[in-house]
Each structure stands twice: as structure tokens, then as C-alpha cells.
Amino acid sequence: MRIGVIGAGAVGGTIAALLDRVGHLVEVTARGEHLETIRRDGLRLSGAWGEHVAQVEAAETLQAAPELVFLCTKAQDAAAAIRENQHLLAGLTVVVVQNGLNGLRQAALLLPDSECVGALALYAASFLSPGRVSVTTAANTYLGAGDGEPPAAAVAATKVLDAAMPAFAVANFTGSQWTKLIVNQINAMPAITGLSAQDTLGDRRLRRIVTASMREAVRVGFDAGVRYGSLQGLTNGILRFVSIAPLWAGQLVPLMMKRRMGATPNPGSTLQSIRRGQATEIDYLNGAVVGEAHELGREAPINAAIVDLVHEVERTRAFLPTDAVVERMRAVR
Incomplete structure (x- = not known):
């Protein structure tokens, strides 16, 4: 063919x-x-x-x-x-x-x-x-x-x-698209810090931020009437748990995702774009969550702040230290 x-x-x-x-x-x-x-x-x-x-x-x-x-x-x-x-x-x-x-x-x-x-x-x-x-x-x-x-x-x-x-x-491809959007929540932090996805998820403070953004995104999807598809070990039931669980418990999901990645460092597509000096897809990833929240008449402040941080790194070509990321995201919550 x-x-x-x-x-x-x-x-x-x-x-x-x-x-x-x-x-x-x-x-x-x-x-x-x-x-x-x-x-x-x-x-x-x-x-x-x-x-x-x-x-x-x-x-x-x-x-x-x-x-x-x-x-x-x-x-x-x-x-x-x-x-x-x-x-x-x-x-x-x-x-x-x-x-x-x-x-x-x-x-x-x-x-x-x-x-x-x-x-x-x-x-x-x-x-x-x-x-x-x-x-x-x-x-x-x-x-x-x-x-x-x-x-x-x-x-x-x-x-x-x-x-x-x-x-x-x-x-239910639409539901699977939403689940992939949740999977892609791990892409932004490597682009902000310059670290691999495994390293960002392995850091307790950064993992907490990823978990918070993931929970916010999952809640937006449920509020929009989404029935999540089953991908990469994530199901509608597991994501329902993420939407209601405290952050310390919800972190089990990104930890599971980290294990699935294996040992080879995974930069994620957003960091790869940054390294090549190209525009990232962040407006279609975390930014999509912000847009869907606006359609519902609400905000998604954690995802919006992450979008802003990625765009800052795009502009400056300088990754942010973990301490700086944690401090700036603390103000959002």
C-alpha cells in the first residue's frame, strides 16, 4: 500500500x-x-x-x-x-x-x-x-x-x-482522547525544569504539582460529561478516584505512570520542542483543560499557571529550578 x-x-x-x-x-x-x-x-x-x-x-x-x-x-x-x-x-x-x-x-x-x-x-x-x-x-x-x-x-x-x-x-474515542489528555499532564514539568518525566515524577514536590494539575483536569472532564476511556492502566473509575482523592493519595497514579515508562529517560514531546527551539503544544495540552473549563464558566488555575510557565521557558530558553517552580505554583493554590 x-x-x-x-x-x-x-x-x-x-x-x-x-x-x-x-x-x-x-x-x-x-x-x-x-x-x-x-x-x-x-x-x-x-x-x-x-x-x-x-x-x-x-x-x-x-x-x-x-x-x-x-x-x-x-x-x-x-x-x-x-x-x-x-x-x-x-x-x-x-x-x-x-x-x-x-x-x-x-x-x-x-x-x-x-x-x-x-x-x-x-x-x-x-x-x-x-x-x-x-x-x-x-x-x-x-x-x-x-x-x-x-x-x-x-x-x-x-x-x-x-x-x-x-x-x-x-x-468511545472521545473519552480516550480525554484520558490521553490526562496522560499528557506529565509533559509540562519536564519542559519547565529540563528534567526527564521520570525525574519530575520522582521528585515529591514536583509530583504533587503534577497530581494537582491532573486532578483539576480530570474534574473538568467529568463536569463536561466525559466518560473516560481506558488507556495505560487509567480507567474511568481510577480517574474518578483521582478527582476526589486528597493529593497524597492521588499521587499513586503518576507514580504508576512513572513505573510504566521504564528506565530510559523520557523527555516528553514538550521538552523536545523546547530543546529544538520550536513552539510547544502546551496550549493544546494543559491549555485545552483551561479552554474546556472556560466553556463551563469556570477556571482551571493550576493548568493555566503551568501553561504560563512553559511559555516563559519558550521565551527565555532558560529552565526553572525546582525550588522556583514549587514556590511559584504554591501561590496558585
């Missing part, structure tokens, strides 16, 4: 390399030195799913009509990427692999003649350098759309992807 992958960063690069490894004809989009390196040396994958050099076609936009497309850009870049490739996407299944809550809805609006389905990548991958990606923690990818059973297009795309990496079509 001819497959297009729009955005060959950590997540998209992993998908592209693994689909190439099982025999698909893959074309990726990339820019700058990353594009030049892929054209010259191939796309190099390492880590939890083994090593592979994918000799994929590469350009700034898709050059040939694919049969299936994976949209894997950062959330803030998705609309522009869709418009750049729109002439080749009509009538196709487009799998939107993105963080946040609005990616699938946005794609469906921009591509009314395409079958858009969502995907949640739970594996952790790093964009090491131009042309190189590494999987630091292996995990599943979940596909679906809406609140009901997965549509036929999601089931078909899952079969293609599952031949290359663990993938499942799920019901």
Missing part, C-alpha cells in the same frame, strides 16, 4: 519507519536538515521496537497520491499541513495522530470529502537528530472517532498499522 505520513517527527517518523519495515511504500513530509538527511541517508529508527533504516520518499509536501494518510504534525501545525496537501487527500482515510482534543474535528472540517479518524499514540518516542528517531517506551496506538463504536475506516486503518506496531480500534 502507498502510505503518506505528514510530519516525520518522533511519532510520525516511528510510524513511517515501521510501516516501511513491513513492506509498504511510504512517503513522508519533512523540512530543512531533517528532510535532507532522510533523502540522503534514510530515516533511522532505534529503541524499543528495534533498529531499521527506512528508505522512504521525502519532500516538504506529499508528491504522489497515497491510499492512506497519517497526519502526525504538532497540533498547531496541522491546519497548514492539511491545506498544503489537501489536493491529494480527497476521498482518502486520513488518520489524525495528535495530542489535544480538537485535531480530529479540525481535520474533518478542512477535509469534508475525506474519512477522518483519530489516533492516540501512547508509545514514547524521541526525535534525536535530523533523520533519527528512537522509541523510548513501547506502547499501543488507539484509533477511532466520536463517542460510539469505531467506524469502518478506523478498523481498516488499524489493521494496516497493527501489522507494524500494536494498534487497536476502540469505542
Whole structure:
């Protein structure tokens, strides 16, 4: 099958390399030195799913009509990427692999003649350098759309992807998106401190902040009528516990997440963006919680403060010491 992958960063690069490894004809989009390196040396994958050099076609936009497309850009870049490739996407299944809550809805609006389905990548991958990606923690990818059973297009795309990496079509995709949003609560603190996700969750004071932001986010979801999907050991029942438990008890959940990550340091996608000097997705992660709270006529002060701290690091390119983070977040509570 001819497959297009729009955005060959950590997540998209992993998908592209693994689909190439099982025999698909893959074309990726990339820019700058990353594009030049892929054209010259191939796309190099390492880590939890083994090593592979994918000799994929590469350009700034898709050059040939694919049969299936994976949209894997950062959330803030998705609309522009869709418009750049729109002439080749009509009538196709487009799998939107993105963080946040609005990616699938946005794609469906921009591509009314395409079958858009969502995907949640739970594996952790790093964009090491131009042309190189590494999987630091292996995990599943979940596909679906809406609140009901997965549509036929999601089931078909899952079969293609599952031949290359663990993938499942799920019901209640909207609830699963919210659960992934809670999983992504661990992304901000590494971006603020420069530490790995494991180190931030291993620090008692930082873990308490993450737990507080997670609890706030979970409560917003429940107030919005969300029934959380089951991902990474998190269920609607466990998240109900997080929403009502005191912080000392709620910390059991981020500690469980830390154990699942294993020993390989996981920087998280937000810290990776900071290190590359790129805009982060924080407005679509913790910022999505703030936006959903506003829709309910309320505030989400902990998540709002975390968004502000990440934007500060984006502007200054200077990570904040743990003591400073704790002191500034103490004022929020």
C-alpha cells in the first residue's frame, strides 16, 4: 500500500519507519536538515521496537497520491499541513495522530470529502537528530472517532498499522482522547525544569504539582460529561478516584505512570520542542483543560499557571529550578 505520513517527527517518523519495515511504500513530509538527511541517508529508527533504516520518499509536501494518510504534525501545525496537501487527500482515510482534543474535528472540517479518524499514540518516542528517531517506551496506538463504536475506516486503518506496531480500534474515542489528555499532564514539568518525566515524577514536590494539575483536569472532564476511556492502566473509575482523592493519595497514579515508562529517560514531546527551539503544544495540552473549563464558566488555575510557565521557558530558553517552580505554583493554590 502507498502510505503518506505528514510530519516525520518522533511519532510520525516511528510510524513511517515501521510501516516501511513491513513492506509498504511510504512517503513522508519533512523540512530543512531533517528532510535532507532522510533523502540522503534514510530515516533511522532505534529503541524499543528495534533498529531499521527506512528508505522512504521525502519532500516538504506529499508528491504522489497515497491510499492512506497519517497526519502526525504538532497540533498547531496541522491546519497548514492539511491545506498544503489537501489536493491529494480527497476521498482518502486520513488518520489524525495528535495530542489535544480538537485535531480530529479540525481535520474533518478542512477535509469534508475525506474519512477522518483519530489516533492516540501512547508509545514514547524521541526525535534525536535530523533523520533519527528512537522509541523510548513501547506502547499501543488507539484509533477511532466520536463517542460510539469505531467506524469502518478506523478498523481498516488499524489493521494496516497493527501489522507494524500494536494498534487497536476502540469505542468511545472521545473519552480516550480525554484520558490521553490526562496522560499528557506529565509533559509540562519536564519542559519547565529540563528534567526527564521520570525525574519530575520522582521528585515529591514536583509530583504533587503534577497530581494537582491532573486532578483539576480530570474534574473538568467529568463536569463536561466525559466518560473516560481506558488507556495505560487509567480507567474511568481510577480517574474518578483521582478527582476526589486528597493529593497524597492521588499521587499513586503518576507514580504508576512513572513505573510504566521504564528506565530510559523520557523527555516528553514538550521538552523536545523546547530543546529544538520550536513552539510547544502546551496550549493544546494543559491549555485545552483551561479552554474546556472556560466553556463551563469556570477556571482551571493550576493548568493555566503551568501553561504560563512553559511559555516563559519558550521565551527565555532558560529552565526553572525546582525550588522556583514549587514556590511559584504554591501561590496558585
